[in-house]
Structures are given as C-alpha cells and as structure tokens.
Amino acid sequence: MIDELVRRLSSARSVCVLTGSGISAESGLPTFRGVGGLWRTHRVEQLASPAGFERDPVLVWTWYNERRAAHGQASPSAAHRALAALEPRYPDFTLATQNVDSLHLRAGSKNVVELHGNLREARCTGCGATYSLERGMPLERIEHECGGRFRPQIVWFGEALPQREWTLAADAAMRAEVMLVIGTSAMVHPAASLATRYARDAWIAEVNPEATAISDAVDLSLRATASEILSDVVARLGA
Ligand code: APR
16 A cells, blocks of 8 residues: 555655644644544634634633644654655655644744644734734733734634635645645645645545545545654655
8 A cells, every 4th residue: 555655756756745633643732623623622613713703812812822832842743754854855845734833844844835824923903013922822912002903823714725825735736746635634625625626637645544525536545644654655765
C-alpha cells in the first residue's frame, strides 16, 4: 500500500498537501469531530461564528485563549516534522492547512498556506490594529479605544476564506502530480474540495485512521496515523 505512495512521491515534482486537526492530534491537541473533539464539548455557533462573537466576545476569547495556551504547550509531531523534511525535495511543494495552531511553521515547513487563519495575533474590527496573542488576549482589552473590537484572525463558519490563501492553495492543487490529504474529516468546504475538485490531475492519497467523506474518491486511502505513514515515507525516500 505505502509502496505506491513512496513511488509516486519519489518521481513527483509538484506536491500539494492538505492537513487537518488530525495531524496535530499526535501533538496532544484535540480534533474537532473525533472522540474528545472540541465540538463535542462546545457549540460551534456559540464560539466560532461572527454571531457568537457578537453575542459574547468574552466567552469566545476565553475559549481561544485556552486553545492558544494549548498550542504553546504543544510540540510539532513526527508527522509535522516529516512534512518539513519532505518539502526541500520538491521544486513545487505547497502545504495547505486548516489548522490554526502554527505547528507546521514551528516544525520548519516553509510554504504553508493557512486556510482558516491562525492564533498568532488578533485584529481590531474597527481600525485594523493588531495585537500579538503570544500571551493570549487580555479580556479587559477586547474593546479597542477606536470603538472596534479585537477578534481572532480565524476564519469563522459563514465567513469566506482569505482570497490570497485560497488562490495559492487551489492553484497548487491544480498543478499537483501528487496530493496528500492528512488528518481531516474532509467535511468542511471549500478546503475539502481542494482534493475532490481542484486536484483534477493529481494522484491523491489520504492518511487517516478512519474513513472520511472523500475516502471513496481518492486513489489510496491509508488507514493509519499521520506519524506512522509520514515517518515511514520520509525514511524510505531518504529525505
Ligand atoms: N493521524 C491522522 N488523522 C487523524 C489522527 C492521526 N493521528 N487522529 C485523528 N485523525 C483524523 C480523524 O479521524 C478525523 O478524520 O483527523 C480528522 C479530524 O477531523 P476534524 O475533527 O473534522 O477536523 P478537521 O477536518 O481539521 O476540521 C476542519 O472544521 O471545525 C472546523 O475550522 C475547523 O479547521 C477545522 C475544520
């Protein structure tokens, strides 16, 4: 099974990767929909939506401060590191992630496209001022003196993805000879459509211990964890 993945990656020039929260599960961060997932204990619309933020910005920031703190305590997994080791092998390598935990960047990946934003800084809805989230968002500083409000630089449900990031990811998927889909349930669009609609000419492999919404549509669906597969692939490619 993995032989074909190694063979395809050894001859490819253009690779596109899409990751989801599953690749950070091995860093100790909860996924959204799996067992113990964040959406099991919180209601999506209350937290990750413009309406939820409007209704209770303190609740929303309390939740993001907790997640931001967890990101700070987490370390890149063997899978994050394997992707960083793979990247220099290819003249054209794009890592599109749905994750906001910055772990791909901390692992050393360079060409990372953060489709859903990140938790490194907040931005004022009024004047665009930014605030570093290195130590979280002080709840007493959410309201900005300009009359605006600091919000996380996260793409919420119902919001469009940032145009630049989406275009970079969609173009990379369309160019890709090999597309890897790692640790995502592939339920959230348009990110999931990178594999199903944009990577028309690519050979697509998925790495996920469970079946997903796109398992039947990809060329190879590996039922394993990201670290197991990617560490093996890197070892066999001699990356
Ligand atoms: N290795 C690989 N995959 C794993 C691992 C692992 N060790 N552990 C869990 N997974 C898989 C799960 O089987 C699941 O299919 O990771 C996937 C996580 O899916 P979700 O929890 O739905 O997370 P994700 O796909 O990233 O969600 C997409 O939805 O909530 C929004 O904006 C949020 O970016 C998020 C988007």
